[in-house]
Amino acid sequence: MTEQRCKGCWDLGPDDMTKFRAIEEAYRDSCLKWGYKEIRTPTLEYLHLFTSTGTLTPARLNKVYSFLDWDGWSGERVVLRPDGTIPAARLYIGSMEEKVLAKFFYVTNIFMFEETGREKREKWQCGAELIGAGSPLADVELIMLACEVLGKLEIKDVKLKLSHIGLIRGLLKKLDITPAEQDRLFEQILEGNGDALTKLAARSPELEKALPLLLDLKGQSSGFVKNLKVLLVRELPELEPELNDFIAIVDLLDTLECRYQIDITAASGFEYYTGVTFQLFAGDDEVGGGGRYDALIPLMGGKDTPASGFALYVDRLMDLIEAGHPAGSRAHRILLSIDSHDRASVSESFNMARLLRSSGYIAEFSLGAQRPADFRWTLDVRGKAPRFVLTDRTKRKKTEANNADEVLALLGH
Numbered sequence: 001m002t003e004q005r006c007k008g009c010w011d012l013g014p015d016d017m018t019k020f021r022a023i024e025e026a027y028r029d030s031c032l033k034w035g036y037k038e039i040r041t042p043t044l045e046y047l048h049l050f051t052s053t054g055t056l057t058p059a060r061l062n063k064v065y066s067f068l069d070w071d072g073w074s075g076e077r078v079v080l081r082p083d084g085t086i087p088a089a090r091l092y093i094g095s096m097e098e099k100v101l102a103k104f105f106y107v108t109n110i111f112m113f114e115e116t117g118r119e120k121r122e123k124w125q126c127g128a129e130l131i132g133a134g135s136p137l138a139d140v141e142l143i144m145l146a147c148e149v150l151g152k153l154e155i156k157d158v159k160l161k162l163s164h165i166g167l168i169r170g171l172l173k174k175l176d177i178t179p180a181e182q183d184r185l186f187e188q189i190l191e192g193n194g195d196a197l198t199k200l201a202a203r204s205p206e207l208e209k210a211l212p213l214l215l216d217l218k219g220q221s222s223g224f225v226k227n228l229k230v231l232l233v234r235e236l237p238e239l240e241p242e243l244n245d246f247i248a249i250v251d252l253l254d255t256l257e258c259r260y261q262i263d264i265t266a267a268s269g270f271e272y273y274t275g276v277t278f279q280l281f282a283g284d285d286e287v288g289g290g291g292r293y294d295a296l297i298p299l300m301g302g303k304d305t306p307a308s309g310f311a312l313y314v315d316r317l318m319d320l321i322e323a324g325h326p327a328g329s330r331a332h333r334i335l336l337s338i339d340s341h342d343r344a345s346v347s348e349s350f351n352m353a354r355l356l357r358s359s360g361y362i363a364e365f366s367l368g369a370q371r372p373a374d375f376r377w378t379l380d381v382r383g384k385a386p387r388f389v390l391t392d393r394t395k396r397k398k399t400e401a402n403n404a405d406e407v408l409a410l411l412g413h
Contacts, residue, residue, distance in 0.1 A: 008114050008121030010315075019318045020124070024107050026152040027126040027312065031105035034145050036128055039104045041087035047077040049086060049300070056082065056271050058187065063113040080111035084127040085272070085293070085309050086300075092131050093302035101132040107314070124314035128290075131297070134306030136248035139276050139292055142310050144256065146280060146288055149312060153321050159281040160260040162250065165273045165291065166242035167264060174236065187271075220261060222250040242275075249276050272296045278310070282320055288312040335375040337366045344383040352381060352388070355404050361411070379407065 005011060012020060028038070047066050050056050056064075065080040081087055088104055096102050105128040114121050128145065130138050143160065150158050172182045229243045253260055260278075275292030290310025297305040334356055338349040349365065356363040364370060372378060372393065380389040386400035388407050401407045 006121075008119065010120060010122065016318065019321055020314065022321060023126065023153060023312075023314055023317050027105070027107065027149050030145060030149050030152065031128060034103075034141070036103040036105040039088065039091060039106050041081070041084075041091055041106070041108065043080060043109070044078045045081050045087055045090070047079050049090060050079065050082065060112070060271065065111050065113060081108070082110055082112050084108050084110060084125050084311060085129060085296070088127070088129045088309075089131075089297050089300055089302070089307070092129075092305075093297060093300060097302055097305075099132065102129070104129045104131070120315055125311040126314060127309060127311040129307060129309040131307040132305060133308075134292075134294065136245060136252055136276075138306075139249050139308055140252045140256070142290060142308055143253070143278055144258065146290070146310050146312060147258065150280065150282070150287070153317065155282045155287065155317065155320055157283050158287075160258065161279045161281065162246075162260050162262050163264050163277045163279075164242055164246045164275060165277055166245065166275050167239055169274070170236070170239045170242055173238070220259070222247050222254050225250055225262065245275060272299075275308070280312075282316075285316050285320070286313070287316050287320070332360065333362045333364070333375045334377040334379055335364055335366050335370060335372060336379045336381055338381045339383065342383040345381050348383070348387060349381040352379070352404055352407065355408065359408060359411075377411070 031038070047064070050064065051061060060082065064082045066077050069076045069078045084106060088106065092099075092102055092104075105126070107124065107126050109122055109124050111122055126149070128142060130142055147158065147160070169186070172186060175182065175185075177185070225243065225247050229240070229247065232243065233240050250260065250262070272293045272295070273291040274294045277291030278289060279286055280288040288311060290308065292306070292308040294306045297303065297307055336349055336353055339345045353363040353365070364375075366378075376392070376394055378391045378393065380391075381387065382389070386402055388401040388403075389398055390401060390407055390410050391398045399410055401410060
């Protein structure tokens with residue numbers, strides 16, 4: 001009987017791991033060069049971390065994997081982390097809050113229940129958090145960092161969509177409803193139900209005039225937002241700070257010649273965000289997103305601290321990149337053939353393989369199953385002279401060598 005893997009979970013074979021590592025390495029390289037430092041948080045977190053602050057909508061909380069912690073009789077309920085940002089914020093509050101500026105990155109898995117089992121329940125993300133900076137420049141830094149990684153991975157047809165949660169929250173404050181009703185309506189909007197806001201707009205004459213302008217906010221330049229600001233602030237002057245923030249961000253993106261699409265309705269799924277949000281698409285596939293979440297850290301018991309972040313979705317990126325050779329380029333691969341019954345040959349072979357690896361080559365011992373065509377070089381190791389026979393399979397040329405130094409010289413070292 002074939003053992004089946006758990007629904008919604010996935011195995012990563014050698015080719016998959018090649019893609020995974022390519023994404024991870026490109027991401028780590030960019031983050032380190034931008035001054036971010038790597039962190040890792042536990043797979044298990046306390047449930048109240050995600051409920052007491054109201055950071056996740058009920059719809060998402062209904063999908064977390066939670067169970068009682070059996071360590072003692074406290075009755076604490078724990079979860080498989082459903083999010084990467086909240087644990088990073090917890091880490092910051094617990095041990096790094098004295099820092100004026102904290103720049104984190106991580107590669108982590110998150111877990112969300114999906115009842116059909118056709119969608120992934122375990123997902124991998126490359127995340128970054130910029131804590132302690134509240135300027136438009138900080139938001140643009142994260143956007144450009146994310147775009148740089150996608151460029152390194154040669155992802156084609158990347159589209160950047162911008163929205164601003166602060167504008168949506170500002171509209172909700174104008175409605176004659178309780179804070180609890182505002183929260184429920186905000187959750188509906190995040191889940192894609194924009195009609196809910198349209199229906200309630202009739203309660204406010206200002207909203208009836210301004211809402212169509214805002215919901216139809218779609219453009220590709222800061223000038224578009226500036227023109228809209230003139231129209232909006234007449235009816236809703238309270239939105240001026242958020243509009244100014246939005247304009248400053250798109251002004252910077254224009255300066256950097258970063259193409260984007262403004263779409264104020266493209267904010268679904270962003271629970272704890274308070275300012276600009278962005279989504280990255282490759283064709284029709286959403287491959288990343290993020291934004292500003294200035295209220296999260298104080299909600300979790302920390303100081304009033306500005307913060308923003310993003311995540312790239314590894315599983316979706318893996319479908320879009322080409323797989324290289326699982327062990328590196330063929331030009332640097334060497335297949336060693338030895339006589340396992342000859343002690344001198346075995347000893348010489350392992351020493352030679354160690355030197356080859358330290359010189360940057362991939363050295364494998366022939367076990368009878370490898371395809372020689374996958375290797376540029378083959379090396380026969382013998383217990384008698386000539387000790388080595390190096391074959392360049394590309395040039396179809398064999399050369400003898402008497403010691404390791406001669407082999408390395410033939411290889412160009």
